[in-house]
Amino acid sequence: MLPQFGLSEFLLIGIIALIVVGPKDLPLMMRRIGQWVGQAKRMANEFRGAFDDIARQAELDELRQEIEALKKNNQLEQAVTDLQDAERDINSSVMSSETSGERQA
Numbered sequence: 001m002l003p004q005f006g007l008s009e010f011l012l013i014g015i016i017a018l019i020v021v022g023p024k025d026l027p028l029m030m031r032r033i034g035q036w037v038g039q040a041k042r043m044a045n046e047f048r049g050a051f052d053d054i055a056r057q058a059e060l061d062e063l064r065q066e067i068e069a070l071k072k073n074n075q076l077e078q079a080v081t082d083l084q085d086a087e088r089d090i091n092s093s094v095m096s097s098e099t100s101g102e103r104q105a
Contacts, residue, residue: 017029
């Protein structure tokens with residue numbers, strides 16, 4: 001983690017930079033430091049974006065697997081429902097045959 005700097009620390013760093021670099025080259029140095037910080041932020045954002053994309057892709061893959069599992073489960077439920085309907089039809093046919101056979105006897 002980065003240490004937290006207050007106003008007094010930044011002022012001290014600025015005075016030391018002014019003494020070491022000089023007033024003529026200080027704006028150029030500050031501009032270069034700003035460019036480096038900007039590049040570092042862009043790289044960090046790109047890394048974060050790539051990491052987020054990977055996480056989203058993994059989440060999408062997981063959701064696809066869940067959907068496929070639900071589809072398979074739904075197919076099984078449909079097969080069970082079809083079998084139950086067929087059983088009811090057979091039972092009703094058998095019952096109607098038995099009742100018509102009893103009437104004839």
